[in-house]
Amino acid sequence: MIKVMLTGANGQLGQALRHYMSLQKSTFTLMPFSHGELDIADEQAVLDAVMQCQPDFIINTAAYNNVELAETETEQAFKVNQLGPKNLAKAAQTMAATLIQISTDYVFDGHQAAAYVEDDTPLPLNQYGKSKLAGEQSVQDICSKHIIIRTAWVFSEWGNNFVKSMVNLAANNHSLNIVNDQLGCPTYAGDLAAAIINIMSQLTAKSHQQADNTALYDTYHFCGYPYANRYQYVEAIYANLKQSQPELATPTLLPVASATFASKAIRPTHSMLACSKITNTFGIAPSDWQAGLAKMFNPLTGTHDN
Ligand SMILES: NC(=O)c1ccc[n+]([C@@H]2O[C@H](COP(=O)([O-])OP(=O)(O)OC[C@H]3O[C@@H](n4cnc5c(N)ncnc54)[C@H](OP(=O)(O)O)[C@@H]3O)[C@@H](O)[C@H]2O)c1
Numbered sequence: 001m002i003k004v005m006l007t008g009a010n011g012q013l014g015q016a017l018r019h020y021m022s023l024q025k026s027t028f029t030l031m032p033f034s035h036g037e038l039d040i041a042d043e044q045a046v047l048d049a050v051m052q053c054q055p056d057f058i059i060n061t062a063a064y065n066n067v068e069l070a071e072t073e074t075e076q077a078f079k080v081n082q083l084g085p086k087n088l089a090k091a092a093q094t095m096a097a098t099l100i101q102i103s104t105d106y107v108f109d110g111h112q113a114a115a116y117v118e119d120d121t122p123l124p125l126n127q128y129g130k131s132k133l134a135g136e137q138s139v140q141d142i143c144s145k146h147i148i149i150r151t152a153w154v155f156s157e158w159g160n161n162f163v164k165s166m167v168n169l170a171a172n173n174h175s176l177n178i179v180n181d182q183l184g185c186p187t188y189a190g191d192l193a194a195a196i197i198n199i200m201s202q203l204t205a206k207s208h209q210q211a212d213n214t215a216l217y218d219t220y221h222f223c224g225y226p227y228a229n230r231y232q233y234v235e236a237i238y239a240n241l242k243q244s245q246p247e248l249a250t251p252t253l254l255p256v257a258s259a260t261f262a263s264k265a266i267r268p269t270h271s272m273l274a275c276s277k278i279t280n281t282f283g284i285a286p287s288d289w290q291a292g293l294a295k296m297f298n299p300l301t302g303t304h305d306n
Helices: 012-022 043-053 074-095 127-142 162-172 189-208 230-244 276-282 289-297
Strands: 002-007 028-033 057-060 098-104 146-151 175-179 219-221 252-256
Touching: 002 012, 002 043, 002 189, 012 028, 012 189, 043 074, 057 074, 074 098, 074 127, 098 127, 098 189, 127 146, 146 189, 162 230, 175 230, 189 276, 189 289, 219 276, 230 252, 230 289
Parallel strands: 002 028, 002 057, 057 098, 098 146, 146 219, 175 252
Antiparallel strands: none
16 A cells, blocks of 8 residues: 655645545555644644654645735745745655655746746746745755646636636626736646656556666646636636536626736746656646536536546
8 A cells, every 4th residue: 555645635636636546545545634634834743744654655735825915925925835845855854755745837937938847947926936936945955755746727626726716706797807918727636636646656666666766756847738828718617617507697708918907926927837747757648627627517527537
């Protein structure tokens, strides 16, 4: 059995992982910790929990994710996004566990026209991105067996996310202004969970074959394809909503520039992530986010095959 400790277990990705791992109970023993059960910013509590679990893998999905509030609650954002992974990295290193840390496209400034590869220089524009990058660096510095996965625009039937916000807005709005100058990669959380499980299985199989996994402990991009701008993404969300509830009137969408919205946090405009490294290394294809949307809105007829 592969022993897996999960932090942030009640968040969106945490719930997706719990769901997909419950389908593989004969392979994985999951030890989930919600925020209430384990504060990753508490170094001693983290060490105690890791020593008690003796995991093969620790998956850290816990994060401070409010991009806007992070501009004013910066200390709290760094506590969760830098100190938390640092504490987990120390404990993982002590117990020789592999730490899987989830990071973000917001480590990049978005000034590049092409999709970012893992070796491109990060240059975060906002405090959320800076705190997540600091978390990545702590994990790289401290924990020799680590996998960092940068992802983007995560949605699913679990937890809170942009898709659910758009559905809620549809109920009370005849028209909505949607930015059309932010290009990114919607990612279905179920696909991300499946990718993480796949990586754990492959690393375990290789270590059972006495293979040297050292070169695999690295940073990878995993997100959805095809790339979309926010406007196209919202169009797809409402097309799915309309299909699942034909009687519902969806809002008219008005394309606008990001500058129209007053915002403390600057967001990258082109934050597409190239996923060829994870495909070449582990054979994992990018998330089919349009299939993920269909599955989220209509779990019985969605074409997604997870
Ligand atoms: N969602 C996205 O669009 C997106 C995009 C790029 C990257 N990511 C990354 O993907 C990962 C998963 O995101 P998600 O969408 O699943 O986020 P989420 O739904 O916000 O879940 C995060 C979880 O972390 C918990 N948490 C916060 N502070 C904690 C602490 N100090 N100790 C332990 N748990 C704590 C939260 O609990 P409370 O709610 O009780 O505070 C929540 O359950 C994160 O690393 C995130 O940065 C997400």
